[in-house]
Ligand code: SF4
Ligand code: SF4
Ligand code: SF4
């Protein structure tokens with residue numbers, strides 16, 4: 001059998017590289033991967049060929065600069081199937097917090113000179129710029145989910161993305177509910193599964209690095225979090241955190257913390 | 266507890282000091298012994314070799330969306346009601362592989378069923394509601410035409426040691442469903458905890474043999490009376506209830522009641538209630554493939570009628586709104602099961618109330634739906 005292997009590229013946009021690191025941490029299955037795909041571009045690991053045409057592209061990071069916009073269009077054009085991986089690529093990431101703040105003031109506070117920095121007025125998900133075929137969430141992404149999606153694609157099956165609330169995962173794993181037993185301000189009921197209920201399994205509340213689940217009843221959860229003693233502002237911050245750019249969370253957060261009215265001084 | 270009930274038990278008395286020896290019998294017979302153990306601030310089924318591992322004086326304080334253990338000065342080992350899970354996860358596994366498929370060199374597909382390897386398992390301290398739930402799960406998974414092999418293998422390995430409930434949690438309402446607090450049927454050995462020891466009696470042939478082997482003194486009149494008082498106290502502690510089954514069937518006449526939307530506003534669609542319910546049996550299946558594209562595992566995992574996919578057919582979703590999912594759950598559990606299994610699917614354990622992150626209480630929902638409104642308790 002002399003079939004050419006499908007080509008795979010791994011691209012980075014505005015991000016911390018954590019999702020690429022998660023892929024590197026795959027260990028054995030990462031070594032196995034080149035048997036079935038030809039990795040043409042993965043700068044973090046070596047191969048550097050960003051403009052090659054590929055069958056599958058994994059895209060890490062959000063769109064936050066004018067250059068990002070041009071590059072993502074190119075990547076889309078070059079890729080038959082595009083998978084956005086991680087919180088940045090699927091929601092705009094932690095850096096999307098600046099979308100809700102005074103970006104110029106933040107830049108002035110952080111950098112000695114901000115006039116050399118070229119940035120867009122917002123950090124946004126890949127899907128807001130080009131068609132995305134599959135989104136895999138998390139900060140970082142669960143690399144097992146990535147290989148499962150690749151395994152599906154390699155045999156021509158459409159991968160499915162997990163969307164149920166994290167609570168289902170807690171119960172399947174036999175993890176005791178931190179909210180019911182300890183009053184932890186858990187975001188699990190509105191957060192999608194995928195991490196294996198990592199934080200609750202360590203007795204902690206989920207802070208929703210995977211972003212919104214299929215159903216988000218933010219009002220009911222906010223009420224419960226407030227009854228656990230959180231202030232309205234603290235509840236708003238639970239929604240406006242790693243995945244604040246995801247519309248259900250952004251809207252929930254802004255309902256709790258309406259933006260200040262514009263005033264002319 | 267009816268006189269008939271008590272007469273049928275004919276229990277013997279086992280002093281507290283003999284409990285360890287009783288536990289040892291099962292180990293000697295080759296059983297893995299599971300019992301209640303405090304873990305992560307809850308009661309969990311874990312392997313126990315010594316009775317010191319059992320929770321002395323531990324009571325569970327439960328409320329809507331609340332669960333806390335408290336230690337009281339009594340020396341009771343079975344004062345707790347109850348853990349986050351009944352015995353459902355030990356039989357109907359939350360996640361498991363059903364079979365392996367492998368593409369052979371000749372193009373044929375080799376399919377191998379993967380059956381669980383289980384040791385005979387004795388469970389100490391199973392409650393009446395959990396046994397009633399088990400009977401319902403048996404009817405579902407062990408139907409004559411299509412018994413579930415994975416469930417059956419685990420089920421056949423079980424030896425059940427039931428215990429009467431001497432206390433009730435605030436969320437318990439088994440008295441109104443008729444499933445507790447005293448043991449009904451479905452156990453191999455039944456026990457009742459008294460201040461100075463245990464009454465024990467056989468519930469099956471194999472349980473009876475073990476009890477006979479212990480040569481216990483027959484219980485005295487006073488001990489029998491204490492046994493009744495214990496469960497009477499538990500029953501008197503219950504203040505939640507469900508109406509009878511005929512009334513529950515009327516839920517089908519309330520499909521357009523405004524209360525569904527009220528619950529829908531509060532419900533998170535998180536599925537906790539179905540996951541902790543000892544009678545819920547829904548699951549989903551899916552393939553997990555290997556990268557070489559030559560083999561796959563068929564996985565099954567707990568699903569819930571609160572998930573979107575549960576009512577999805579292709580692109581079409583039957584129950585978009587949470588209110589409709591809650592309505593599906595409640596009407597199926599309390600009315601639909603009566604048609605399917607000849608009884609309601611609720612055994613009054615109250616777990617769905619306790620483990621609901623926002624404390625939604627089905628007994629209140631039913632009261633509001635059937636009576637047109639009851640104030641929140
Ligand atoms: S710990 Fe959080 S995610 Fe887990 S069941 Fe409780 S609320 Fe849901
Ligand atoms: S529990 Fe929540 S915050 Fe923790 S890893 Fe999972 S999704 Fe992220
Ligand atoms: S519906 Fe609730 S109270 Fe009834 S058996 Fe299920 S979990 Fe227990």
Ligand code: SF4
Pocket residue numbers: 531532533534535536537538539571620621622623624625
């Ligand atoms: S009733 Fe409670 S536990 Fe059940 S899905 Fe709704 S919020 Fe979750």
